[in-house]
Amino acid sequence: MIEEVGTTTEGDLIINVGPQHPSTHGVLHLVITLNGETVKKVEPHLGYIHRSIEKMCESLSYRQFIYVTSRMDYLSSHINNQGCALVVEKGMQIEVPERGKVIRVLMAELTRIASHLLWWGAMGMDIGAFTPFFHAFREREAINDIMEETCGARLTMNYVVPGGVMADVHPNFQKRTNEFIKLLKSKIDEYYILLTGNIILQERLKGVGVISAEDAISYGCSGPVLRACGVKSDIRKMAPYDGYEKVKFDEVFETAGDSFARYMVRMNEIRQSLSIVEQLIDNIPEGEFQAKTKAVLKLPKGEFYSRVETARGEFGVYVVSEGGLTPYRIKFRSPGFSNLSALHQMTRGSKIADLVATMGTLDLVIPDIDR
């Protein structure tokens, strides 16, 4: 038992949730202080899966370091890669051909859908509904098949290179993606019937894990967590990259700031991402998919930053270059870390079950938090 002077009183129950626990989705360790069923304090302990990826990147070349980031937020690995490629392109002033940009966006949106689908299934598990998990995986599997055909991998695709994408899309890509759009459109209403419309789910999530917009901003929350508080913060709208300014989509946001708002933001984002894919899939421009780059990439001396919107929020890459073959220093700003830090604020004074439900709506991926 961990004793902390001044924070606990007589009769409080201190429980270690994790590092191996069904609802922490990985090796997250929460030390929670309970008064009966009421949560008094939540303290995340990190470090169980720390691999010092940032340090590792310092000894890898600018072509190589991109692929290590697939192992951070493995559910939106493509978008992580994209963020890293963007920083290199910015530093070297490489112009990505239109075709390469569109393929990147298509893959990024498919990744986002896959990530949100997995979240939806896991969210159901967290509040005790097991069936959604399998239904979500059925559709996610279709995305993975599309990815596998074009990129050769299903989860950590490593498809992005500085200057575009590694290879052209598979000839079947358009056909299969169109099939997938049709499939998901018919299934997405099923999700609403199965889980979203359920009175128990709404009772469990509404008014639970509330965070105000001010608090969310000061904790550094981003992505669906921040947008659920009514703050417009989508990087794809605010600082468009890779041609997001050319596609039409709505930035999804809610105003309640509770768990249900976060749930609905993600559910509606699936629809928006689907509409982006729909707009682009039949309009992939002809041409090169990759810009011609030098064999050895060297960033000029200076500091470079790029940011992208992953499925979880804002992913930032900060590179300091001394002009050498490898980055001098590198720092990733991962969305999960900041979102997790707001957990205590959200769940203080609620029940244990609310803690689990709120943690579910944060969509934590632990390797993203523990780099």
Place this chain on the structure above:
Amino acid sequence: MFSLESLAHNIDLGLNNTFPPTIALLAEMVIVGVGVISLFAVLGLVLVFMERKVSAYMQIRKGPNRVGFQGFAQTAADTLKLVLKEGLTPDGADKFLFNLAPFIVMIVAMLLMAPIAFTKGFQIWDINIGVLYISAISSVSVIGILMAGWASNNKYSLIGAMRSGAQIVSYELSAGLAILAMVVLTGSLQISEIVASQQNGWWIFKGHIPAVISFIIFIIAVTAETNRAPFDMAEAESELTAGFHTEYSGMRFAFFFLAEYVNIFIVCAIGATLYFGGWMPFHIGTWEMFNHVMDFIPGIIWFFGKTFGLIFLIMWFRWTFPRLRIDQLLNLEWTYLLPISMFNLLLMTVISIMGWHF
């Protein structure tokens, strides 16, 4: 014609003719005991398999289909694994209570078998206060669960057990009142008479709206009482890992597991008896031919058919609903179900006094 009633009667007669009454009674007890234990084993195997298959088809999976024919031997294989597994007793646990708890839960489930009428005249003990007996005994299982949670020396277990205690005690009221409404209608606490009163139609059809309300409350309350999702607070996998049986392994865990499934069977059997006429066949008014065909199906098939229909309903709940929170669970009971079932009881009393039911 061969029937289970004549079989039971002949065994009774044969034993009494050959042995003195005391020995005959003891022999009958042994036969009944062996019968109950084997029914337990069979029910455990069938229900666990059924749950896995039902959940599999709801989750677009196939479920167990490798061990034995179509996977039928899967549960047997799992049981074998549990038998071979070491039953750990955690350090710092209250060893006596820790080891006693699974047996209490198990024994309660066994005792509940006594008044259930499987078919005409085939009943272990046709006690004249059958329904009261069931209500009384079924609440004892909470002691086993509290004991397990307390003795485990584990905080997850303790929280699970406390939740379970609050839950079972609360929902016992609604279940009791729902059953009472049917008792008022029938005018008897004896299971055999309750079944006999449904000779010309099941109470769910004959008892007007109060019977339907009573059935709905009953099915909600028993789902909660058996700790099944969406009321599985005591286990709450995503919150408390496994709740009150977190520390149990091997056969002692299997006892909890088995008792859960047998409890589901029992509450569904009671539901089938009270609302769907137990082993009574389905009759429609004056359709002589139809009624005759229905009579041809043995009572035991009717009984198990109805019971398994209700079991399927409860499994369906589990695999489609999310879990409630503990305060919502208690709120549902004390502010909705209890007042409604009390009012329903009054309504039922008026209906049965005025003779307005069919």
